[in-house]
Amino acid sequence: MSRFPKNLLIIQAHPDDAEAWSSGTLSLLADRGWNITIAAITSGGMGGIGMNESETVAVRLQEATAAAAVIGAEYHCFGRRDGYFFDDEDIRTEVVSLIRQVNAGVIITHAPFDYHQDHRTTCQVVDAAAMVATLPNVPSDKAPLDITPLLYHGMPMSLSDPLGSAVPEPHFFVDISGKPMDKKMEMLSHHKSQQELMRVMHKMDDFFGEMRKFNDKLGAMVGTEDAECYWQHLGGGYQKDPLLQEELKAYIRHR
Numbered sequence: 001m002s003r004f005p006k007n008l009l010i011i012q013a014h015p016d017d018a019e020a021w022s023s024g025t026l027s028l029l030a031d032r033g034w035n036i037t038i039a040a041i042t043s044g045g046m047g048g049i050g051m052n053e054s055e056t057v058a059v060r061l062q063e064a065t066a067a068a069a070v071i072g073a074e075y076h077c078f079g080r081r082d083g084y085f086f087d088d089e090d091i092r093t094e095v096v097s098l099i100r101q102v103n104a105g106v107i108i109t110h111a112p113f114d115y116h117q118d119h120r121t122t123c124q125v126v127d128a129a130a131m132v133a134t135l136p137n138v139p140s141d142k143a144p145l146d147i148t149p150l151l152y153h154g155m156p157m158s159l160s161d162p163l164g165s166a167v168p169e170p171h172f173f174v175d176i177s178g179k180p181m182d183k184k185m186e187m188l189s190h191h192k193s194q195q196e197l198m199r200v201m202h203k204m205d206d207f208f209g210e211m212r213k214f215n216d217k218l219g220a221m222v223g224t225e226d227a228e229c230y231w232q233h234l235g236g237g238y239q240k241d242p243l244l245q246e247e248l249k250a251y252i253r254h255r
């Protein structure tokens with residue numbers, strides 16, 4: 001019996017990040033009876049073309065809620081302004097409160113070497129909040145956890161850091177070929193607003209198709225069709241139980 005409850009909280013910067021980087025893995029865990037909560041720090045208001053910020057926020061809330069529902073997950077948005085997200089005391093406390101509210105056993109967030117500034121700030125906030133989730137003096141109205149949740153980092157858009165250098169070797173890949181990849185595409189398909197955004201922002205004509213290609217590429221690195229990859233936060237202050245690796249043993253691949 002694990003020391004950690006089977007409650008997974010994924011906290012990312014934008015309303016489609018969990019789907020883009022981790023939803024194949026989330027669907028495998030949902031199938032295994034884990035409770036999944038998907039959270040976005042910002043409401044994604046800059047991610048709209050042909051609609052203003054508040055219209056975009058409303059559309060993206062609907063899209064993200066529908067995407068989460070595909071695997072029976074809850075969606076929570078912290079409502080920070082997209083592109084103007086700064087680490088501060090309030091957001092750290094709010095993140096601690098959500099970690100406690102869902103009694104998180106495992107948390108996934110962005111990698112510290114991610115390409116996007118909002119992603120890197122989210123990673124910093126989540127790391128800081130998870131670290132103090134057991135401490136009674138944190139000014140949160142939720143009761144402290146018994147044990148610090150395990151922390152994992154998902155993949156950046158490519159396997160390069162903001163300056164284009166290769167990122168550290170992923171600690172493990174998760175084989176999401178077949179049904180999990182289909183679920184991932186179904187979840188992504190709810191983020192219709194992002195097709196046009198990606199065309200304008202990244203000159204990417206087919207956002208969903210490009211996501212599949214990226215997962216194909218990761219899959220090819222470990223001899224399978226589609227994969228996602230992760231790093232476990234093994235630095236000081238965190239427990240090091242390889243819980244996700246054991247839970248998903250049949251799907252874990254290495255190079």
Ligand SMILES: [Zn+2]
Nearest residue numbers: 013014017116
């Ligand atoms: Zn993002």
